[in-house]
Amino acid sequence: MARKITQTRKTTVTVIAWIIGFLIFFPILWTILMSFKSEGDAIKAPLAMLTSHWTLESYGEVQERSNYLRFFMNSVVISLGSTILALVIAIPAAWSMAFVPGRRTKDLLMWMLSTKMMPAVGVLVPMYLMFRDFGLLDTRTGLVVVLTLINLPIVVWMLYTYFKEIPGEILEAARMDGANLRSEILYVLTPMAVPGIASTMLLNIILAWNEAFWTLQLTTSDAAPLTQFIASYSSPEGLFYAKLSAASTMAIAPILILGWFSQKQLVRGLTFGAVK
Amino acid sequence: MNKTLRALFGATALLTLAGVAAAETTITVATVNNGDMIRMQGLMDDFYAKNPDIKVEWVTLEENVLRQKVTTDIATKGGQFDVLTIGTYEVPIWGKAGWLVGLNDLPAEWDKADLLPAIAGGLTVDGELYAAPFYGESSMVMYRKDLMEAAGLTMPEAPTWADIKAAAAAMTNKDAEQYGICLRGKAGWGENMAFLTAMSNSFGAKWFDENWNPQFDQQPWKDTLSFYLDLMNEYGPPGASNNGFNENLALFQQGHCGMWIDATVAASFVTGKDSTVADKVGFALAPDNGLGKRGNWLWAWSLAVPAGSAKVDAAKTFVAWATSKEYTALVASKEGWANVPPGTRTSLYANPDYQSVPFAKMTLDSINSADPTQPTVDPVPYVGVQFVAIPEFQGFATAVGQQFSAALAGTTSVDDALAAAQELTKTEMTKAGYIK
Numbered sequence: 155m156a157r158k159i160t161q162t163r164k165t166t167v168t169v170i171a172w173i174i175g176f177l178i179f180f181p182i183l184w185t186i187l188m189s190f191k192s193e194g195d196a197i198k199a200p201l202a203m204l205t206s207h208w209t210l211e212s213y214g215e216v217q218e219r220s221n222y223l224r225f226f227m228n229s230v231v232i233s234l235g236s237t238i239l240a241l242v243i244a245i246p247a248a249w250s251m252a253f254v255p256g257r258r259t260k261d262l263l264m265w266m267l268s269t270k271m272m273p274a275v276g277v278l279v280p281m282y283l284m285f286r287d288f289g290l291l292d293t294r295t296g297l298v299v300v301l302t303l304i305n306l307p308i309v310v311w312m313l314y315t316y317f318k319e320i321p322g323e324i325l326e327a328a329r330m331d332g333a334n335l336r337s338e339i340l341y342v343l344t345p346m347a348v349p350g351i352a353s354t355m356l357l358n359i360i361l362a363w364n365e366a367f368w369t370l371q372l373t374t375s376d377a378a379p380l381t382q383f384i385a386s387y388s389s390p391e392g393l394f395y396a397k398l399s400a401a402s403t404m405a406i407a408p409i410l411i412l413g414w415f416s417q418k419q420l421v422r423g424l425t426f427g428a429v430k
Numbered sequence: 431m432n433k434t435l436r437a438l439f440g441a442t443a444l445l446t447l448a449g450v451a452a453a454e455t456t457i458t459v460a461t462v463n464n465g466d467m468i469r470m471q472g473l474m475d476d477f478y479a480k481n482p483d484i485k486v487e488w489v490t491l492e493e494n495v496l497r498q499k500v501t502t503d504i505a506t507k508g509g510q511f512d513v514l515t516i517g518t519y520e521v522p523i524w525g526k527a528g529w530l531v532g533l534n535d536l537p538a539e540w541d542k543a544d545l546l547p548a549i550a551g552g553l554t555v556d557g558e559l560y561a562a563p564f565y566g567e568s569s570m571v572m573y574r575k576d577l578m579e580a581a582g583l584t585m586p587e588a589p590t591w592a593d594i595k596a597a598a599a600a601m602t603n604k605d606a607e608q609y610g611i612c613l614r615g616k617a618g619w620g621e622n623m624a625f626l627t628a629m630s631n632s633f634g635a636k637w638f639d640e641n642w643n644p645q646f647d648q649q650p651w652k653d654t655l656s657f658y659l660d661l662m663n664e665y666g667p668p669g670a671s672n673n674g675f676n677e678n679l680a681l682f683q684q685g686h687c688g689m690w691i692d693a694t695v696a697a698s699f700v701t702g703k704d705s706t707v708a709d710k711v712g713f714a715l716a717p718d719n720g721l722g723k724r725g726n727w728l729w730a731w732s733l734a735v736p737a738g739s740a741k742v743d744a745a746k747t748f749v750a751w752a753t754s755k756e757y758t759a760l761v762a763s764k765e766g767w768a769n770v771p772p773g774t775r776t777s778l779y780a781n782p783d784y785q786s787v788p789f790a791k792m793t794l795d796s797i798n799s800a801d802p803t804q805p806t807v808d809p810v811p812y813v814g815v816q817f818v819a820i821p822e823f824q825g826f827a828t829a830v831g832q833q834f835s836a837a838l839a840g841t842t843s844v845d846d847a848l849a850a851a852q853e854l855t856k857t858e859m860t861k862a863g864y865i866k
Contacts, residue, residue: 194704197680219468278502286508370495371502374458374510375487388492389463390620391675391695393704 182406189213189399196396212400216387222404225383229408231294232369232379233362236301237355240309243302245351248313249339253322263314266307274304274367285372292374300372301362308361309354316350317343349422356416363409380405455744456485457512460500462493464731465698466565466771467515469761470752476760477751484744493620504529507738512745514734516561518552518802521732522819525560531735531742532558533749540750544775546794549730552802552813561732562753565695566773568796569628569726571714572682572700573689574707577601577608588715591632591657591725594689598665601688610665612687613658616674617835619827624727624816625691626834627827630654632718632725636806637818637855642864646830646852655834655844662838671839683707691716693729694796697789698768713792715799721807727816728800730774773797826858 187204188196195206216222251259281300282291290296320343328342344351366381373382384405387398413420461467471488478484489511491499496515503510504524516524524530534557536542542550542559549566553559571594573585581600586593598610614625627637635650645651662670665688667681675692682690683705690696701708716726733752735745751757755777761770768787770778778784779794805815812818817827830851837847859865 192704194683198684219471279506282502282506282508286506291508291510370491371499374460374489378489382489382491385492385495386463386490389465389676390493391693392463392465392699393676393679394463 182410185399185402185406188395189403191396193393193396196399197393212396213404216397216400216404220383220386220401222383225378225380225405226408228294228297228373228377229363229379229381229405232297232301232377233359235294235298236305236362237358239298239302240306240358241351241355244306244309244313244354245344246339247310248317249343251310251314252317252320253325263311266310270304270307278371281368282371291372292377294377296372297369297377297379300368301365304365304368305358305361309358312354312357313347313350316347316354319350320346349419352419353422356412356420360409360413454483454485455741456487457739457741457744457748458487458489458510459513459515459733459748460489460491460496460511461515462496462731463490465769467731469765469769470564470757473757473760473764476757477748480751481744481747484747486748504736504738509736509738509740511736512739512741513748514736515564515731516734517732518728518730519814519817519819519823521553521561521734522555522813523821524734525555525558529737530560531737531739531746532560533562533735533746534559536562536746536750540754541777544755544777546774546776546797548728548797548800548802549774552728552730553732561730561734562749563730563732563774564753565771566728566730566797567693567695568728568773568793568800569625569692569716570694570697570792570796571689571691571716572696573597573712573714574601574685574687574710575712576707576710577688578712585712585714588724589717591717591719594691594717595657595661595665598661598689602665607686608688609667609681609686610688611661612667612673612678612681612690613662613670614674614678614692615662615666615670615835615838616672616677617828617831618674619817619824619831621674621831622835622838623827623831626654626658626831628716628727628816629658629725631723631806631815632716632721633657634719634721634723634807636808636810638810638812638859638864640809640811642811642859644852644855644859646848646855651848652844655837655848659837659844671835691725694773694789694793697793701788713789715792715796723805723807724799726796726800728797728802729816820862820864822858822862826855829854 189212190208190210191203191206192209192211195203198206251263285291285296288296290299324346325338325342328338333342363380366385369379369381370385373379384398384401387394387401467490474486477486497520500511500514500516502508504514521530534542545563546566549563550559553561553563571585571589578585578597578601581597583597583600585597589597594611600610602608602610614622616622630636630651633650633654635648635654636645639645667673667686673681675696678687678690678692679696679699681687682700685707690700697711697713699705700711705711716724718724733749735742735749739745753774755775758770758775758778762783767781767784770784772778772790772793779790784790800815802813802815805813812820817823833842833847833850836842837844842850856865
């Protein structure tokens with residue numbers, strides 16, 4: 155028998171959900187508020203800061219000092235590039251693991267995931283040397299490759315989970331109708347898994363956009379994305395909170411907007427298969 | 431004009447343009463986000479007018495990110511940068527390792543002899559200058575003249591630690607959020623350990639004896655840490671174990687600190703437009719204990735050319751321009767004398783215009799009173815006032831800083847913090863082969 159949900163319970167749950175949502179969003183909200191203050195006001199106590207004069211001067215200074223568009227375009231290219239490349243590799247890999255698993259498939263999946271557990275700095279020097287020797291330092295190509303590699307385990311795992319939900323009989327039927335492997339993946343599996351692929355793609359774009367270790371270490375100017383744009387506004391000696399907040403707001407705005415418009419897709423994808 | 435002639439002219443023009451483009455050298459300069467560095471980026475027209483064949487690409491980063499990135503690049507000879515902004519800590523280590531290009535051959539008009547001896551000494555290895563100082567700093571006491579006057583006290587020009595304690599006690603009014611003294615407490619080799627190492631020099635303490643044995647188990651270190659903790663617990667702001675340069679700057683600017691002992695470069699901030707106490711600030715030398723050493727440090731942000739650069743000549747041209755007397759005059763003409771990069775040249779302090787800047791004399795006196803080659807009361811085997819110029823220092827000094835920060839937060843005692851510092855430093859120095 156279905157349990158009856160009382161109005162009070164519903165209201166309580168809603169209020170708790172809003173409070174949790176607000177707490178999660180609070181650092182971003184505070185960053186945005188601080189970006190509209192002068193450096194002197196940004197360091198004041200919270201109440202004094204909120205009641206002080208609002209200004210766009212930090213945005214003006216950031217625009218004047220940095221070429222935002224160049225950093226932005228680099229972020230777009232490396233996020234999209236690494237996501238597309240990861241999908242091209244991960245879709246066949248996940249198909250194979252989901253529909254023709256071997257004895258070691260589970261071990262292989264775990265091993266792939268375990269590479270995410272290693273601290274990135276542990277392989278910094280060998281990676282740097284390889285990038286130097288291949289001429290990939292400070293190039294978009296280099297970053298696309300490295301971001302593809304670091305996000306690939308998650309992409310394969312997510313796609314594997316989605317593909318497991320698709321009945322194998324449908325693919326068998328396609329094969330009986332004469333579909334070869336390429337057609338099976340391209341025209342049968344992929345259209346059925348579009349919601350899963352879309353949410354994986356969105357998540358991967360967000361991860362690549364926010365990646366701040368390799369993008370800082372392997373670039374200088376030509377391929378530097380928005381993470382470096384933000385890092386350039388932190389100062390060891392001198393006030394910088396307002397300008398840093400303005401730079402951060404400008405850097406996260408595109409991805410926040412993307413996340414806002416695709417939230418249904420993201421939630422659907424991330425909770426896929428969670429409740430059966 | 432017939433078509434052939436026109437085509438010839440066109441081709442010649444194109445070839446000339448291509449030649450100009452090919453002759454242009456682009457150098458990449460790695461720098462930190464400090465006011466003086468940012469100001470330089472706005473004055474590049476002067477450099478381009480004098481050097482139309484050199485283009486400068488700036489990479490501005492947070493200090494620790496820059497340090498890590500530049501270290502990786504220089505150690506692997508990645509060649510990503512042509513000019514590096516580095517500190518007094520890195521220069522002797524990297525110079526000795528052959529990672530930097532010597533700068534003794536900069537043009538005569540650059541006037542190497544004009545550099546302040548204390549600053550130049552910290553950037554020289556075996557007679558070779560490995561970095562050109564862009565701005566230099568020491569540390570000093572910044573205090574509120576109005577609060578001192580209200581307490582009936584006068585700050586000596588060269589105070590002792592006892593003077594500082596008495597002044598802190600007199601200026602503290604915790605109910606009004608008025609704290610007698612603000613000092614660094616945040617853990618880090620360049621944060622609390624920069625201050626405490628410089629302070630310990632004036633108490634007769636040292637990091638190592640002449641055989642590289644750590645000295646945290648000796649009385650001078652106990653005296654240093656006990657005095658610091660008493661001072662901060664009695665008269666410092668709450669949560670001081672999280673305070674670094676910027677946090678204390680904010681507190682001082684908002685009028686919460688009676689005194690602040692920190693970098694001389696802060697003088698222009700506490701007297702600047704964002705400060706609510708700009709017209710009430712006085713300056714004094716860092717304190718001593720009558721042992722012949724003051725508790726002030728010495729640092730210079732300097733420009734160096736990495737050995738992996740393929741554009742050494744262009745890089746040296748830029749370094750010579752950015753650290754020249756002419757550049758100082760350029761800043762003065764555009765932004766005023768108070769904003770010129772301080773602490774590098776003798777001629778600047780002989781300039782009557784600059785002498786009228788309120789903190790000029792105290793900055794020079796502070797820099798001159800620091801000696802990186804003989805930083806402590808007793809002889810030591812290392813160079814560096816607020817650091818020990820060995821590659822391992824960053825790692826274990828930050829770990830020691832965490833112990834001392836914990837003592838300030840009240841989660842460990844003076845004795846336990848010193849014992850832990852002694853143990854971990856000894857372990858690291860043994861591992862590194864300094865202690866046999």
